[in-house]
Amino acid sequence: MSGFSDIDGLIAPRSVAIIGASDDVTRIGGRPIAAMLKAGYKGRILPVNPKRDMVQGLPCYASVQDLPEVPDAALIAVPAKLVPGTIEALGRMGCRAATLFSAGFAEVGAEGLAAQHVLEELAKQHGMRLLGPNTLGVYNVDIGYYGTFSSSLDTGFPKSGNVGIASQSGAFGAHLGALARDRGIGCSVLITTGNESDITVADAIGWMAQSDTIDVICTYMEAVNDAPALLAALDAARAAGKPVLALKSGRSAVGARAAASHTASLTGDAVVADAVLTDHGAIMLRDPESMMDIAYAASKKVFPKQHSFGVITVSGGAGIVASDEAERVGLPMPAMPDAAQEALRAVLPYASPANPLDCTAQALNDPSLLEKFTRxxxxxxxxxxxxxxxxxVAGSRAMSQVILDAIAPLRAEYPDRIIAFCALGDPEVLQHYDDAGILVFNDPCRAVRALDAVLRLGQSMQNRVTADLPAVTPVTLPASNPDEATAKTILAKAGIMAAPEQAVTDADQAVNAAEGFGYPVVMKILSPDILHKSDIGAVKLNLQDADAVRAAYAGIMAAVGEHAPKASVTGMLVAKQLSGGVECLMGINRDPTFGPIAVFGLGGIFVELLNDVAVRACPFGVDTAREMILSIRSAAILQGARGTQPSDIDALAQMLSKLSIFAAGAGEGLTSIDLNPVLAMPEGQGAYALDAVIEIAQEGAADGH
Amino acid sequence: MSGFSDIDGLIAPRSVAIIGASDDVTRIGGRPIAAMLKAGYKGRILPVNPKRDMVQGLPCYASVQDLPEVPDAALIAVPAKLVPGTIEALGRMGCRAATLFSAGFAEVGAEGLAAQHVLEELAKQHGMRLLGPNTLGVYNVDIGYYGTFSSSLDTGFPKSGNVGIASQSGAFGAHLGALARDRGIGCSVLITTGNESDITVADAIGWMAQSDTIDVICTYMEAVNDAPALLAALDAARAAGKPVLALKSGRSAVGARAAASHTASLTGDAVVADAVLTDHGAIMLRDPESMMDIAYAASKKVFPKQHSFGVITVSGGAGIVASDEAERVGLPMPAMPDAAQEALRAVLPYASPANPLDCTAQALNDPSLLEKFTRxxxxxxxxxxxxxxxxxVAGSRAMSQVILDAIAPLRAEYPDRIIAFCALGDPEVLQHYDDAGILVFNDPCRAVRALDAVLRLGQSMQNRVTADLPAVTPVTLPASNPDEATAKTILAKAGIMAAPEQAVTDADQAVNAAEGFGYPVVMKILSPDILHKSDIGAVKLNLQDADAVRAAYAGIMAAVGEHAPKASVTGMLVAKQLSGGVECLMGINRDPTFGPIAVFGLGGIFVELLNDVAVRACPFGVDTAREMILSIRSAAILQGARGTQPSDIDALAQMLSKLSIFAAGAGEGLTSIDLNPVLAMPEGQGAYALDAVIEIAQEGAADGH
Structure with missing residues (x-):
């Protein structure tokens, strides 16, 4: 990724050439000109079309070469086959930014992709930045720039404001823009990135992060095409105190992939993307409506320190509905202090001033009550x-001024808090409240969800985390999958402990090893070719004496002979069988987009049926590891639920962090690690990997080592 | 509950007297008259006020006695102290329905409650039905009847239509009405029940169930004041094919606190209410917006047979967002048949016609594509x-007629299916689609949720369940809590099996019993005074031989001597220790509102940490029991997840059903039953209660909770 400001010319050009300009205002080459003329674009519009002298009343130039100046930006609306020549001409004359409306490139298959690569090369030669191809373009309301052919403008122009939208999908980005407009939300900039041959949604977010006009960034993406750039853009937005609200679609594709390792099956693309982007400050959303609700609430730039919520109501019922929703989303609604409740009861007997504070319909006769309760x-x-x-009531013209007079002064007195109304009625009437800095929602539950999100933003701005990024040293991996004993030895060097164990090659050695540790013991085949040993009977548990060990040795050998006759066998592992701990699972899976991802969960059904896992990009320190461990729903089991002993969470956190550092150091040569189970012993007694499987990337991927 | 039609006079009166009529159109006694005059009420308005001859241009009567006719309904807007006399006068003259706006009754405390009881008595003497007191009243748009003083009318009158609202809260009911109106949803009847001294929300639902004008019933309730009436009303609505969308508040701790102070009654347990009302066909919702979305979709009265969903899109992004939401809510989106996909690709190369069917922006140039894909x-x-x-695009005036012409004919060709648009823009433009029977939503995710709900309604109308209500015979309970052995004997008579066991009174008998069953055995104290035996060390598990049994006998006696020296001890229970099964929990809890409620879950953490239980009102048959068992999230464990043997779900279902029948037969004398654990053995090997605790209601408690 290059810097963010080098696409200024694309988003805020002082002049724009339209290549393929049309008089027909419904055509791709006509729409932008019509829109800019109507909106009063503050720059110069330079139509290019060899067949015309004038376009929509403006002088038209026969070719790029004939332009009277070097345009800051060019809009290219010519057929695909004419695009390379156009870029070449623009590049030669010194134009540094082009928006390619033209379709017929990567989105139509291999041939189109090759053609797109040609454009990229050409643009690179001339130091030109490209938006698209196959993009719906850009708009920038504040300068009247409409470098877009979106028909969303037919139903009205967007409203100026500090929300920006960066979308990979043109139509969906324009849908978000229209949604914002119809809700009265000011959204000055829309950037749709189409095929992303050069400029990605990351560049668009990055540009907004350093823009003077945008304070809240909404983004829609389908694929992450440049993960480091995206994370850098999110970091830049966070550093600038600008929330990024992200809708990443394609969630239902999760799980379709047949996973080689257990860990891989727990880390579908969407789960990983959610975890990584959240970690970089993005608010991950599922639907456009909640995105707009939160963008609206955040656009006022009030991010209170307190994650707490008070409800004033003229209807007990509504207060309860709002309280129920607040509890569901985890927004605290502490009761009012006793003295304050008493004071309010003195003002209004029969009021219920705990929280929700019910000032009853009486407040409608006497708006000073509303003021007193809100204050x-x-x-x-x-x-x-x-x-x-x-x-x-708030929507009624008769009441609106009285209500505004009662509440607006509080807005100024408590500038660091949010005041919101849940109100229905004429949008014009409701706009008065919004103009006074009071948020207006028509649904109490949507209001609760949006306010909770903004209050959480306030919290995370408060508790800016100091980076918990441990040092990573390169790890040398074996050339192929190690057997269990080797895997454990490799991990032991990284500080990850297994149970006491010994590799043996005959039954006598096995008995000796067992007597050394003390019974019971567990035995397993050692073979790099058998990854899932228990499936074929190559694991025996709870062996209580020498006879059992000998029988197990014979039994495992027989099972391997039957089910995996071609497997290379290096011996058998005898390990002390630990008990009394809680079975956990830790693993690493290499995500194609975000690199090694660590996973933690409790063993067995918690992971398999309930999918109760924490996921994080590697590496991370012990504090982050502890947070992950405590974030799973079943964490109470580790903390000593039901009167059992608390587990050694410190040891688990150490192990998880070390595993993440190991994975980061191993690089692309590592495909996955499964530690399943890891036994978390009671507090102070450690955590031990009882099994370890390391998968090495196949030939080619491990070249770096 | 009396019949539903006897409140016709209240909701659709041919004449109405307003006691406390006012010329001031902002007062409680003035608003209804003004509204009815404005709306053109089709009946006769009869103002009563001793101080005036005319009110709002109508002749006014000095007293109830002076009325020229017996009104179908009376609106009472006089101070609380004048209400009894008014009711008395109305009753004497033969008026049979009164709406009491007046406040100052049960909602203000004990004195008010007593005053309310006086009103109830008076009304009962005269066979008069009462709505309120403390109610916002009723409206019935189709006859222009506004027996309400709601200021929601200041921002506009409701639109006529087949949705009805029955609400305990006046302001929240009116909020729902205004929400419907602002969304363009026709909602002809609103009934708010206030203090419910007589008419409850159940009566209101029941009336709508048999009404000719209402097809979809929305209800808001805080407390269930008459459970049998409510369930009968829900059953009546279901029998009439009318969906009931219910918002029952007071789910959260905060919400329940507010509910208790807001109304004169306590809110029942939310989980139980959800389960019972769902069982009677109600769709339980959490927020007003989804209620209106579903009401809107259901109001078209198209309930398809197929629970499946197709998406046509002009933007790939939107298709993915909708698919993600459909997967999340469990709405199937099967792919188009291969042949159909091929046919569509022949029409539009590069189309992606699987499902979502992306007909690309090309469809906007050629709306016949839209028609072809939708067809x-x-x-x-x-x-x-x-x-x-x-x-x-659908919101643009330029496109709307073309789109309507393309799609509207399909509405007629496929009358049993739903066609919906996700569209933004001018409400007037969008109304054209709605008028043609096409549903219009502006958010794709809200659309998916609402359509899923309506398709599920279609399913449940298809698969009308034959009642699974087993016969119940009265059960005689002991006078006080039985000890474990007695509890098991009582339950055994009801067909609920425990493990082989024997009550003993000394260590020799214990050894004899154990040798009879075979080791290992478990031993427990038998005492009606000790409910939670393991907490004090009065349970010993895994006893392997005679010595262990003798030691356990002595140990338990010592523990009881130490921790419960005053407990009456009847002996010791020796039971065969079963193993190899899955630990479950079954229980009964008497809910103050809905009577005995059965609970089923897996043992331990599943119940305690994850709250993964199924809940149902008693009694029910084996099929229902099986459904409950399979409905928990962790049911896969019983079905043989991870290669283990499937459990005997048949035996569990038999046991659960028998327990429910027993509880129903036991009546109010039974407080609770805990079977914890119940061991579900492998398929064909039964299920056994390993422990049983029966709690008998204390003296007096059975008189009514």
């Missing part, structure tokens, strides 16, 4: 956000 | 619902 919630309740459920 | 989805895909993602 008390802000001052005495100290809530980060206060919502007044006013429904149709 | 194919209906005909060849056979989907129950098809959604076209058309975003701002």
């Amino acid at each position: 008390a919630a802000l001052e005495d309740g100290g809530y980060g956000a206060v919502m007044c459920f006013l429904t149709y | 194919a989805a209906l005909e060849d895909g056979g989907y129950g619902a098809v959604m076209c993602f058309l975003t701002y």
